Structure formats: structure tokens, C-alpha cells
Amino acid sequence: MSTRDPDPRGWVVLATDTGVGKTVVSCALARLLIDHGLLPRVRKPVETGCELHDGERQPADGIALREAAGNREALEAVCPIRYLTPVAAPEAAHREGETLQFKRDLAPILDRTQAGLAHDERLIIESAGGLLSPLADDALNVRLAEYTGLPVLLVTPDRLGTLSSTLTAVESLHQRDIPVAAIVLNRRPEDPVGPDCPDNASALREWLPRLVPAPPPVIAFHDPQRPDVLLSLLDH
Numbered sequence: 001m002s003t004r005d006p007d008p009r010g011w012v013v014l015a016t017d018t019g020v021g022k023t024v025v026s027c028a029l030a031r032l033l034i035d036h037g038l039l040p041r042v043r044k045p046v047e048t049g050c051e052l053h054d055g056e057r058q059p060a061d062g063i064a065l066r067e068a069a070g071n072r073e074a075l076e077a078v079c080p081i082r083y084l085t086p087v088a089a090p091e092a093a094h095r096e097g098e099t100l101q102f103k104r105d106l107a108p109i110l111d112r113t114q115a116g117l118a119h120d121e122r123l124i125i126e127s128a129g130g131l132l133s134p135l136a137d138d139a140l141n142v143r144l145a146e147y148t149g150l151p152v153l154l155v156t157p158d159r160l161g162t163l164s165s166t167l168t169a170v171e172s173l174h175q176r177d178i179p180v181a182a183i184v185l186n187r188r189p190e191d192p193v194g195p196d197c198p199d200n201a202s203a204l205r206e207w208l209p210r211l212v213p214a215p216p217p218v219i220a221f222h223d224p225q226r227p228d229v230l231l232s233l234l235d236h
Contacts, residue, residue: 009114010041010123011181011233012145014131015155016165021186021221022155023061026126027068028227029153035227036234039121040069044079045109045144046100046128046135049086057082065126080109088134102139102147110148123150131169142176151181153233158185158200158220159192166204171211180216181233183208187222 011029015022023044030040047059062079069078081100083092093100100106113123125148127141135141145152152173156166166183173180185200187193201220208215219229 009117009121010125010150011153012148012150013124013126013153013155014141014145014169015127016130016162016169017157018129018133020155020157021188022126023064024188024224025153025155025184025186025221025230026124027064028221028224029230029233030065030068030124032227032230032234033122034070037120038234039072039118041073041113041117041121041123042066042069042078043109043113043123043125044128045106045125046081046083046089047079048083048089048092048128050082050084052084057084061126065124069124081105089128090134090137093137100136102136102143106136106139106143107147110144114148123148125150132172142173142178145173145178146176151179153181154183154216155186156183157191158187158222160198162200163198163203163207166200167207167211170208170216174212182216182230183218184221184230185218187220 013022013026030042033040042065044062044065047062050057050059059079059082062075066075066078085092085095090100125144127144128135129141131142132140135143154169156162201218204218221229
């Protein structure tokens with residue numbers, strides 16, 4: 001799908017929308033890495049919608065990622081930029097009288113994250129919102145993958161209506177020459193299950209080759225307690 005070689009040391013976890021399960025998938029992948037003798041270095045560079053506890057902004061996703069990775073690093077390293085309002089990151093920053101610039105605020109975080117990576121470490125960098133939602137005043141979330149050179153793990157909900165947004169996302173990533181390691185169809189607890197539900201995995205496998213060369217694999221992720229379905233990612 002991409003003409004450039006991806007960095008094999010990790011993934012940027014993007015999604016077709018917010019609230020579709022990026023953190024659930026990222027945590028499952030972190031636990032899987034540990035089970036196979038690898039060390040996950042997890043990052044959520046920006047998180048909005050944080051709650052205040054004892055005067056500290058608590059990032060729920062960042063906390064979950066840190067715990068899944070074995071609490072190896074300080075929460076400040078895992079999720080350094082935190083805002084209170086649950087909106088896109090640059091708007092959340094503006095509401096607090098701040099600006100958020102990619103080169104100034106985010107690039108240094110990514111540089112530090114990729115520096116000094118041991119041979120048995122793997123990066124999991126999770127975006128804040130959908131891949132084409134604003135990450136900073138001057139960048140969309142997809143910039144995380146463009147800047148780091150890491151392949152994308154694209155999380156999308158396994159529900160009616162996901163085909164259009166997923167295929168659109170894949171086309172967008174292909175146009176940017178960004179490699180996609182896999183598409184993860186995440187079934188959330190609130191998503192309906194039954195014979196009348198669409199077979200999104202089969203539909204995506206049928207349509208992806210018509211849109212992009214070398215289409216990414218599609219992984220049906222239906223149980224966070226069964227991260228072994230992500231095992232193929234460790235081979236890349």
C-alpha cells in the first residue's frame with residue numbers, strides 16, 4: 001500500500017472516529033507484547049477530557065495505557081499534554097488560553113519517545129481523535145504517523161456504517177504514502193451482535209484490493225481479553 005519502508009519498531013494507533021476503541025486495542029497490544037517478552041513504550045501525547053483529582057489532571061486513556069504497559073514509565077512521560085474540555089486538542093488548548101503547535105509542542109515529545117529505543121522495546125503511540133481530526137493548530141492526528149515513520153494501526157468500529165469511513169481512511173493514508181500495518185475492527189460492548197449485523201470484515205477484504213495495492217490485513221477484535229488475534233502484528 002505504501003512505497004516507503006515503515007519503521008518496524010512500533011505503531012501509531014489511529015482511528016476513523018473518536019470513541020471507537022483505540023485505547024482498548026492499544027492496551028491489548030501492550031499486554032500482548034509483554035506476554036511475548038517485549039517491552040511496550042506507550043504514548044498518548046495529548047489527551048482531552050481529563051478530570052481533576054486533587055488538583056491534578058488525570059488522563060483516563062493515559063492511565064490505562066501506562067497500566068497495560070506495566071507502569072514502567074511515569075504518567076508524565078506517557079501523557080504529557082492534558083486538557084480538561086472533551087473537544088479536539090487545539091480547541092481545548094484555546095479554551096485554556098493556550099496554543100498547540102506541532103513543531104514546538106509535539107515533535108519534541110515524539111523525538112524523545114523514539115530516542116534510545118532498546119532492541120526489545122516497541123512503540124505504541126495513540127492519537128487523540130480520528131485520523132483527520134485536529135491534533136494541533138497546524139496539524140491533524142495523521143501527522144503522528146507522517147512524522148515518526150511508524151506504520152498505522154487503524155481502529156474502526158465493527159458496526160453498521162463503518163465501511164465508508166474505513167475505506168475513506170485507508171484511501172487517505174494511501175494518498176499520503178503512509179503504511180498501514182492492519183485494520184482492527186473493534187466490537188464494543190454497545191455494538192449489536194446477531195445474524196442481521198453486517199459482515200464488515202468480509203466486505204473490507206473484498207473492497208480494499210479495489211482501492212489500494214497491497215491492502216492491509218483486517219483483524220476482527222471482539223474480546224479485549226483475547227489479544228492473541230493481534231499476534232500477526234508482532235511478525236512485522
